[in-house]
Amino acid sequence: MRIENVYLESFSLASFRNLSELLLNVSNGVNIIVGPNGSGKTSILESISLLSPGKGLKAANFDDMCKYGEDSWETRFKLNSKLGAAEIITNFRMQEKSRKISYNGSKISSTELTNFLNVIWVTPQMEGIFSTSPSIRRRFLDRIVYNFDPQHAKRLSKYEHYVRERNKVLAQRGWESETSWLGVIEDKITEEAIAISNARQEAIDLMQKSINCLATDFPKANLKLSKLFSEQRDGLSTSDCYKEELLNSRAKDSYLGRASFGIHRSDFVVTHQVKQRLARLCSTGEQKALLISIILSSIDSILKSTNFVPILLLDELFVHLDEERREQLSEYITSTKLQTFITTTDIIGIEYLALKSNIIEL
Ligand SMILES: Nc1ncnc2c1ncn2[C@@H]1O[C@H](COP(=O)(O)OP(=O)(O)OP(=O)(O)O)[C@@H](O)[C@H]1O
Ligand SMILES: [Mg+2]
Known part of the structure; x- marks a missing residue:
């Protein structure tokens, strides 16, 4: 290549x-x-x-x-x-x-x-990334995914747009009316969500491969995307499960005024490979070293699997x-x-x- x-x-x-x-x-x-x-x-x-x-x-x-x-x-x-x-x-x-x-x-x-x-960046503020909210880690991961999939940013923006639409319908019309319109929006949400989740998982798999091969003094990390569902029902595709979760959460979301389920709540979970300890429980120095290790592996995997x-x-x-x-x-x-x-x-x-x-x- x-x-x-x-x-x-x-x-x-x-x-x-x-x-x-x-x-x-x-x-x-x-x-x-x-x-x-x-x-x-x-x-x-x-x-x-x-x-x-x-x-x-x-x-x-x-x-x-x-x-x-x-x-x-x-x-x-x-x-x-x-x-x-x-x-x-x-x-x-x-x-x-x-x-x-x-x-x-x-x-x-x-x-x-x-x-x-x-563009990929590392700043001193990011050293605390493992102890902050999932949204910050998710954004960090998404920026890496942009390198593998130029459509990822567009998909995230479309996904957010459809989620806002669903929230609006739930707020203005209630969860028991407009079911067919909600169904259309939820189909669109699901389509984008599955593509986004797959792109994140593929990037993580490539980074993990690079981490396992990289020979540096920086500690190796195990990378995972948090599960979308507590359990996936037998016989149902991921996409059908996703739609079912959305359907089942209409009443709750209508009450809360936001979407309680979805890929906008996924977490990027990092563990110290040798210590078998969640990154957020590691020392400040270990967290910085883990962050650098992830950046190096992401660069390595980008170099190996993309043209740019x-x-x-x-x-x-x-x-x-x-x-x-x-x-x-x-x-x-x-x-x-x-x-x-x-x-x-x-x-x-x-x-x-x-x-x-x-x-x-x-
Ligand atoms: N909107 C703004 N208008 C003018 N000055 C600003 C504005 N925002 C930030 N600054 C100032 O710009 C200066 C440069 O900030 P910057 O963070 O780029 O410095 P730096 O060279 O990275 O410093 P350090 O070595 O401390 O990290 C700071 O004094 C900051 O307060
Ligand atoms: Mg500075």
Whole structure:
């Protein structure tokens, strides 16, 4: 399989966070962004993370990204995309709530971004991912799935739309009326849900294979998707079971005003392989190492099973890692040939990597 490199060539930011105007030419290999606290390193990564569906690596509101005192921001990226040379422009105006995205001059939706590139990130906030809510782990997994299935983002958005429709019908008309219309919506929900769940499971299977083969000092993890049903009834397909669950939960959902069952409640369950312990019960250092191990395996499986490689954003990743692990990670990053953006306040400790990198000083 021929791996196509996807990488940014240059970009400009205007009124984004603390950055009034910034124009950067970048390397298609490793880029290290160095600067003191508060200089804008994470903000640069955040602007790149917005080249994927959702609200970026801080899950922030677009309003908050507007430089204080301004009422709009804009980012322009020139890149070698999955579909060749491209310019992706995003702008946001306070009055308009949503961001506008264009690809080579044509308007696109954020879920379409995965047709052009993928971005994976690791931030210090993600180190606590195993102890937070399932929704954060689910989003983390879904971002990895985007790499394997460019339709995944679109499906999630359609799924959410149909679930909202069902909630609306249940709220306005009650669960005993409109049964045929509810049936139509639930069929659509089921179709998207099964495809989403299968895509998540396939990505997990590929990542698990990579984890089991990867030779690093990072602990191996066992990955699982939580069960959709407590038990699947004999003779019923997954899809029929799913529809039955939806049907059975109409009354409850009508009362609750939300969908109590579905793939929007799935959890990504991680266990420390050697210790046979749930990741959330591991120490802080073990959790960080497990997270890195999962990221490395996801990159490895993406490289093995897709034509395109993601862009990697690593915010302060090397902090608190011992020398051995820093070296292994540096070695791995340079060997993958992925375009990588690393932030640090100091090159000390990663001199080896810095020698092979483009240094961007803020
Ligand atoms: N909307 C905004 N307008 C102006 N400044 C902002 C805005 N949002 C955040 N900032 C400020 O921008 C600065 C840069 O933040 P950023 O997180 O990018 O810094 P950093 O270089 O990553 O720092 P650290 O090394 O501490 O992680 C901070 O001082 C932050 O308070
Ligand atoms: Mg930072």
